[in-house]
Amino acid sequence: MSKQDRITPRTLKGFRDYPPELALPRERIIETARHVYRSFGYAPIDTPALEYLEILTGKGSEETDKQLYRFTDHGSREVGMRFDLTVPLARFAAQYAQQLGLPFKRYHIASVWRGENPQKGRYREFMQADFDTVGSTGVASDIETVVVLHTLLRACGFERFAIRINHRGVLDGVLDKAGLAGRSAPVLRALDKLAKIGPEKVAEDLKQTAEASATQIDAVLQFASLTGENATLLAEIQRLVAGNATGEAGLERLRETLTGVAASQIDPGGEAAVRIDPAIARGLDYYTGLVLETLLTDLPGIGSVASGGRYDNLAGLYTSQSLPGIGASLGVDRLLAAMEELGQTGAARTPADVLIVYFAEDRLADYLRLSATLRAQGIATELYPEPKKLAKQLQYADKRGFRVALIAGPDELARDECQLKHLATSEAISTPLADVVTTVRRLLDSI
């Protein structure tokens, strides 16, 4: 093939490749999410990447409709690629409601697609790790959602983050009292931008998109600009929603949620990580109760890495059965981008801990036996594939991020021993072959 005919290897805008040093921490996030979700009793499901177009359109917001990847398949069906995992859950729950039984708790870790312009932490193909409880309206599920997110972020190695929570009922109450009840969608959308663009621009926005009066704008901004400790906020909000049933109910729910979170003892240091934020509204139309977003303290600009909320009737478009639920979604690839930016991805390019040096060509059987012994005890072990010179193999071990090199040349083998070299400190110790597993394990534990 001539040079001109050759196809340039490249990836589509907004789509990315994951080399080992990225795929390794990415898989770690996925495994952590899976582990945390399962520990709370959520069961895995999976659904197709492609759905009938009618399943997907008109569900998230008009924006998601615009971003939908859609096409006609080979059988002339109008189809679309899922843009989140919540809509497929709604379809799934409606379709199998009879067999599933309620409440139904599921997690779903999979890729979704949105045709929007990419930025850092914002891709056209990205993975979400969702967990939801369908069929329960109790506050316990609200509490659990916050607790799961907190546990998950901690398990991913984050200490500095804030789960910001709010309640749509409170928002509705405030809007109702201000006489803006019918215009909640544009108002909430404007509110959502408060932290980013400031009160003046939000006011302008409210005036234009929601045709709000000066008094109305004032009422909304006064609410959204509230800051302080959760207890203070609860009291302030109480004042603002007083006399409005929806608002008071929402506030009470928010209070119960915070009390429950405290009882869950996820945050022994206090309430710092879970905070009421009156400006959190969420653009998605289907939320009706608790709404939440998670921001990383050291990288707020990348946006929410995990968010969600309560929806009272997600499956209403597919079934007459009422299927309320609550859940949240971890943005796996956004969190990964944040970790990259913060230098938290690590440098390892191998999942194995031990590299066995292929030292003497005629001792391959010994090396294979040693490899098998270590692996049988759960120690990930790679045997170098060729009897190249020692320096080469050690260099390889170092570059890939192995922690221990096992060296067994003719001298060591003659004494039924091997050498274990700790790559980071360059310390080497000798150990009898019979003890190799315990010694390696001790070495790895000490690192």
Added chain:
RNA sequence: GUGGCUGUAGCUCAGCUGGUUAGAGCGCCGGAUUGUGAUUCCGGAGGUCGGGGGUUCGAGACCCCUCAGCCACCCCA
């Protein structure tokens, strides 16, 4: 989708108002060191200047188109 900035070696970047054979640091390969990597010394390889077209005696630089990244709008994970 709209607008702005950017795109030079594997990586980070330099390259003055267009002027000979496009540079640096790091990395990579080889050797000093045929049983010990990451340090030191010596040598070496590596560039369609994102891609295509145009202006010009001459383009990495200027113009147009295109692809990609980043940022903003919008929206969100």
